[in-house]
Amino acid sequence: xxxxxRCFAAIVDGTIAxxxxxxxxxxxxxxxxxxxxxxxxxxxxxxxxTLVEHRRKGIFRAVxxxxxQHARSSGLRRLWIGSVAIPAEKAxxxxxxxxxxxxxxxxxxxxxxxxxxxxLGNDLQLISEARRVLGSLDAPMRLGTSIRxxxxxxx
Numbered sequence: 001x002x003x004x005x006r007c008f009a010a011i012v013d014g015t016i017a018x019x020x021x022x023x024x025x026x027x028x029x030x031x032x033x034x035x036x037x038x039x040x041x042x043x044x045x046x047x048x049x050t051l052v053e054h055r056r057k058g059i060f061r062a063v064x065x066x067x068x069q070h071a072r073s074s075g076l077r078r079l080w081i082g083s084v085a086i087p088a089e090k091a092x093x094x095x096x097x098x099x100x101x102x103x104x105x106x107x108x109x110x111x112x113x114x115x116x117x118x119x120l121g122n123d124l125q126l127i128s129e130a131r132r133v134l135g136s137l138d139a140p141m142r143l144g145t146s147i148r149x150x151x152x153x154x155x
Contacts, residue, residue: 003025004023005023006021006023008021009063010059017057017059018059020049020064020067021048022045022046022067022079023038023046027044027046031105033114033148035134036134037134038078041076041077041078042077042080042133043076043079045079045081046081048060048063058091064081067079068095080133083097098119098122099119100119101116101119101127101130101143102117111147111148111150112149112151113145114145114148115145116141117143117144
């Protein structure tokens with residue numbers, strides 16, 4: 001919390017049913033082996049989960065809605081989120097998010113392979129902005145396939 005991240009939780013019958021995090025500072029995306037650096041007025045939604053006994057009840061959608069409302073009231077104008085092909089991913093689009101980039105990633109021994117392609121049907125400006133927040137100070141993230149040594153980081 002001291003570094004500017006906020007945790008949000010959905011409570012059902014007095015217990016946590018799901019949660020998610022919001023950060024406006026750089027965060028490591030371990031699955032992609034990339035750092036996201038939200039710009040001014042932007043945030044990154046990450047590490048969302050729904051406890052098993054509460055799945056398929058709209059908890060993830062409720063968490064996304066709460067995070068989005070808080071972000072808007074805090075003056076953020078854009079949120080970034082990563083998603084994977086799981087049933088809960090169906091809540092991402094209806095919650096106001098549009099895909100910018102599509103990723104495939106896998107680990108082979110100490111190497112990490114990442115393929116990044118633009119999402120179909122998106123405007124070039126959104127794709128460019130996504131590449132900016134995932135790139136370095138010198139250049140936007142490259143599209144295509146890259147192979148790097150896997151890095152272990154803890155939030």
